[in-house]
Amino acid sequence: MAMKKFINDPDNLVHELLEGFALANSSKVQLAGENLVVRAKPKSQDKVALVTLGGSGHEPALSGYVGEGMLDVSVPGEIFAAPGPPRVIEAIRAAHRDAGMLFVVLNHAGDVMSANVVMGMAESEGLNVKQILTHEDISAGSREDPSDRRGLVGCLPVIKVAGAAAEKGCSLDECLAVAERMEHNMATLAVAVSGATHPATGDVISTVADDEMVVGMGQHGEAGGGTQKLATADKTAEIMLNALLDDLKVKKGEKILVLLNGVGSTTLMELYLVLRAVKRTLKGKGVKLARSIVGEFLTVQEMGGFQMCIARMDDELIDLWDAPCNTPALVVK
Amino acid sequence: MAMKKFINDPDNLVHELLEGFALANSSKVQLAGENLVVRAKPKSQDKVALVTLGGSGHEPALSGYVGEGMLDVSVPGEIFAAPGPPRVIEAIRAAHRDAGMLFVVLNHAGDVMSANVVMGMAESEGLNVKQILTHEDISAGSREDPSDRRGLVGCLPVIKVAGAAAEKGCSLDECLAVAERMEHNMATLAVAVSGATHPATGDVISTVADDEMVVGMGQHGEAGGGTQKLATADKTAEIMLNALLDDLKVKKGEKILVLLNGVGSTTLMELYLVLRAVKRTLKGKGVKLARSIVGEFLTVQEMGGFQMCIARMDDELIDLWDAPCNTPALVVK
Amino acid sequence: MSATIGCNDFIRMLRAAIAQIEQNHETLSRLDSHGGDGDHGSTMRRAMACVEKAIAETGESPDLKALLHNVGWAVMGVDGGATGPLFGMLFMGMSAPAAGKADLDAAELAGVFEAGLASVRKNTKAQVGDKTLIDALAPAVETLRKEADAGADPTRALEAAAAAAQAGAAATKEMQARFGRAKNVKEKSIGNQDAGAASVSLIFRGFAKGVQSNG
Amino acid sequence: MSATIGCNDFIRMLRAAIAQIEQNHETLSRLDSHGGDGDHGSTMRRAMACVEKAIAETGESPDLKALLHNVGWAVMGVDGGATGPLFGMLFMGMSAPAAGKADLDAAELAGVFEAGLASVRKNTKAQVGDKTLIDALAPAVETLRKEADAGADPTRALEAAAAAAQAGAAATKEMQARFGRAKNVKEKSIGNQDAGAASVSLIFRGFAKGVQSNG
Numbered sequence A, B: 001m002a003m004k005k006f007i008n009d010p011d012n013l014v015h016e017l018l019e020g021f022a023l024a025n026s027s028k029v030q031l032a033g034e035n036l037v038v039r040a041k042p043k044s045q046d047k048v049a050l051v052t053l054g055g056s057g058h059e060p061a062l063s064g065y066v067g068e069g070m071l072d073v074s075v076p077g078e079i080f081a082a083p084g085p086p087r088v089i090e091a092i093r094a095a096h097r098d099a100g101m102l103f104v105v106l107n108h109a110g111d112v113m114s115a116n117v118v119m120g121m122a123e124s125e126g127l128n129v130k131q132i133l134t135h136e137d138i139s140a141g142s143r144e145d146p147s148d149r150r151g152l153v154g155c156l157p158v159i160k161v162a163g164a165a166a167e168k169g170c171s172l173d174e175c176l177a178v179a180e181r182m183e184h185n186m187a188t189l190a191v192a193v194s195g196a197t198h199p200a201t202g203d204v205i206s207t208v209a210d211d212e213m214v215v216g217m218g219q220h221g222e223a224g225g226g227t228q229k230l231a232t233a234d235k236t237a238e239i240m241l242n243a244l245l246d247d248l249k250v251k252k253g254e255k256i257l258v259l260l261n262g263v264g265s266t267t268l269m270e271l272y273l274v275l276r277a278v279k280r281t282l283k284g285k286g287v288k289l290a291r292s293i294v295g296e297f298l299t300v301q302e303m304g305g306f307q308m309c310i311a312r313m314d315d316e317l318i319d320l321w322d323a324p325c326n327t328p329a330l331v332v333k
Numbered sequence C, D: 001m002s003a004t005i006g007c008n009d010f011i012r013m014l015r016a017a018i019a020q021i022e023q024n025h026e027t028l029s030r031l032d033s034h035g036g037d038g039d040h041g042s043t044m045r046r047a048m049a050c051v052e053k054a055i056a057e058t059g060e061s062p063d064l065k066a067l068l069h070n071v072g073w074a075v076m077g078v079d080g081g082a083t084g085p086l087f088g089m090l091f092m093g094m095s096a097p098a099a100g101k102a103d104l105d106a107a108e109l110a111g112v113f114e115a116g117l118a119s120v121r122k123n124t125k126a127q128v129g130d131k132t133l134i135d136a137l138a139p140a141v142e143t144l145r146k147e148a149d150a151g152a153d154p155t156r157a158l159e160a161a162a163a164a165a166q167a168g169a170a171a172t173k174e175m176q177a178r179f180g181r182a183k184n185v186k187e188k189s190i191g192n193q194d195a196g197a198a199s200v201s202l203i204f205r206g207f208a209k210g211v212q213s214n215g
């Protein structure tokens, strides 16, 4: 089927979407420099700033998390493509402060390369910036060698807790420690039931057979079972949750956060069914569902499917997760 | 293509989704009685309560707006089917208070019939409830005889301002007046680019040809142009906005709210492009974009397309629109 | 043949109506699929399951008013469009004049149905000719009154009412819908019977059969 | 033939490289579509447009360090995966040893490219044999050094480097990708040249041609 999207000139897509995004959220964010997204009311200079980068086409991520309690600056790239170093270093320079900066990078080749160049430059310029790399997709690589593990929606809890710590006035090292604790204690698995199209080129990004689903979008479905027959909400939840609990070695009595991220055309309705099933399975295992959140946080255009992210929580992480924030895509009172 | 949804027993779908919904939002809502959604922390009895009813399958609507500053009770029906009077009167009786109740009904045949029966019963029981009917879809009927105009996403601003008025302690008559002013000053038009499936039966709900879009989902597209070739974001925004401004007879210098509601697989990205185009067209006409909001508020499963709702605002309506709320699907600080 | 209709007669009538719907629900859905959303048969089936449940719950020695009220209330509880409120109001409306009566003669039976029709009319402005269930219900109820006035017993009156309902439903074939979802397809609604009218016809057919099974 | 390479020679080399990419971008995208995401040709084209822009912006009487730095920085600004940082680092890395030099002899040219390669290596652990652009770049740079040591002039050295890059790129056909997106398809990556290596080969072909056009 032909792509059916409301767009104008594909070459101007990212700029236009950012304009509309800033307009819709003018009380919270604004555009600065060359397509950088910054807070409408900057955080005071004595607090650590959070900066991130990432391809566009995943709205509301990542710019949707710029605002009080979360990010200070987001550097959106082209559709599905990390921004090159020049705009990123511009952002880092602009956000520079003595309190320091935490640079949140999702593990994707382009993002990491861009980030590495920028970290090198920042160091030589004497900018106080530390990097946290998120790589929690268990469908490739292992917990011991996570270099192949992609960064999926787990960036959200990392940004949330580190952002809350920064807002509280924690030091850069403290913010980094919180971010790392969150990162090391989470695991994500994705399932896809239908493909998506690249909004600028119209290319089909991925396809799934009519009666199938793909658990673990790593090409070989290293964890989770790969391509299989479409299953019920209950069964799918169980398959994914078990793989995640296993990977994270969650033990009886531990408290976890469960985040369900719809990636496109999968409905909230379905995600609620999945959460219900997750809760039942956890109960059977004696694992406590400390917090849960369901929505579309990091999308892949009109793709059908979702990401399930779980995280082992301690009391401090729960407090930071519960802390207020006021961003376009997440508001906590 | 076969339906690809994560569900379990179709007969238990609504109950399961409500369980998951309540779980994901346990700090804000809870289930009561027979699948009623109520606030986790009830509003004090001296304030007007807001009650609504509506079919399921449109998540986050309508139960997603139960919470501080918006609804007190929502009565979800089966998928796409209004709840019958027994559960609705149960909700009304439970929400009953001397301050009175505002009953928000969207103009769809089943909803209205159910509401009429309930209003008759409530009257004979001496319950203090007044009804506000939303019918702002300009694709059928006329502003003078709106009986054929369906209630689309315009229920959201009505619930928002009336809910804020109730929270402030306004009387039932004041809440009703605010709701009516909002209702009379709004207009909505929908565009569809792809169909959806009924999640319980798997039936195809509607289809759109590969290269077409349908503006105004009234079968004959009485306003907006009906079936036409898929257009750019700019062109589509212009077609729809002009039809809405016309219907609402918006004049130069007036202030409007623009609400863009993605109904399923259409991305936030596209909606941002549309909002940008709306802003430009308004500027050309000297109409002020006082407020805007973009998201998925009332969906139709995986359907592609969106609803554009505009509303003429006065200062009081803007204040009520801006007032804080804390619901699963909308949080304003 | 009965000179009066008691509560147990009514239960038999209702059960025969349930059987009619059960046998014809696919036709009803098919009729609803021209212009409507194709769910009328399944909704009626669910409604009839509620009727059966309400009969059972009304208990051993039921009173007619309670029976009709419970049946109406149960049907109302069926989520799904127009059917629940319309058919629910029919039965609930019928219950009021049945108060305090154990057995109904033909005139009283007509009165009960007239009250049901009036109650339906409170929920719709549809008139005969608008291609809705009113096209079957209104002539059926009028026929009950005429037959009672002419001295017919309830059995004969119900048989005549069923014939009138059937004729009314058949006549909807040539009509254009002015209410309900089918209204949206305008002239395309012509050519098929209205689903709701067909349901009413089946229900009256059931009533006529059910009352005879007591013969 | 030149004994030394000045800034204007470099501009000619760069423009010839741009022409090579322009003529072959479809092939590059096709190569990237086996195992990658099929965008390498279009990304390289965008990168080359940035190179052209950087040349223009560097102005009338450019200095070599500034030229290479600006080119590298411009290429870095291309959003899109691995290409921007890798090729950007190549040129930016080349700029440092060019500082203060107007003309480069063959040894200095080799030094400049060695610095570029070192800078690329800072951004990837890929080695020769891993089926990446390193497979073309490393032998090309080594060849520049060998030719300089053997007394070749820059023109000859670049011609030899282009041949080495081409051979290196050709050799990737039999390799299994261990870096980049193509890594995910594992053994299925065998059978086609690596897109990035093919780009490097084209760029060196352009350099060799461009420097000759000054003959």
Ligand SMILES: Nc1ncnc2c1ncn2[C@@H]1O[C@H](COP(=O)(O)OP(=O)(O)O)[C@@H](O)[C@H]1O
Binding pocket: B109, B110, C032, C036, C037, C038, C039, C040, C043, C044, C080, C081, C082, C083, C086, C123, C124, C125, C126, C131, C132, C133, C134, C179, C180, C181, C194, C195, C196, C197
């Ligand atoms: N406004 C109305 N007035 C009278 N009868 C109506 C009205 N709307 C629908 N009906 C009747 O209901 C029937 C359709 O019932 P059903 O399919 O169960 O409900 P829905 O149309 O909500 O899916 C129609 O054939 C018609 O007889």
Ligand SMILES: Nc1ncnc2c1ncn2[C@@H]1O[C@H](COP(=O)(O)OP(=O)(O)O)[C@@H](O)[C@H]1O
Binding pocket: A109, A110, D032, D036, D037, D038, D039, D040, D043, D044, D080, D081, D082, D083, D086, D124, D125, D126, D131, D132, D133, D134, D179, D180, D181, D194, D195, D196, D197
């Ligand atoms: N980690 C890496 N190390 C070295 N070269 C790489 C790496 N990743 C990709 N490449 C090179 O980049 C080429 C792909 O470039 P391109 O398609 O533009 O980027 P992307 O893969 O991000 O779409 C590959 O053919 C390979 O030569």
Ligand SMILES: [Mg+2]
Binding pocket: C032, C036, C037, C038, C039, C040, C081
């Ligand atoms: Mg129907």
Ligand SMILES: [Mg+2]
Binding pocket: B081, C037, C039, C080, C081
């Ligand atoms: Mg229906």
Ligand SMILES: [Mg+2]
Binding pocket: D032, D036, D037, D038, D039, D040, D081
């Ligand atoms: Mg590529």
Ligand SMILES: [Mg+2]
Binding pocket: A081, D037, D039, D080, D081, D082
């Ligand atoms: Mg790419």
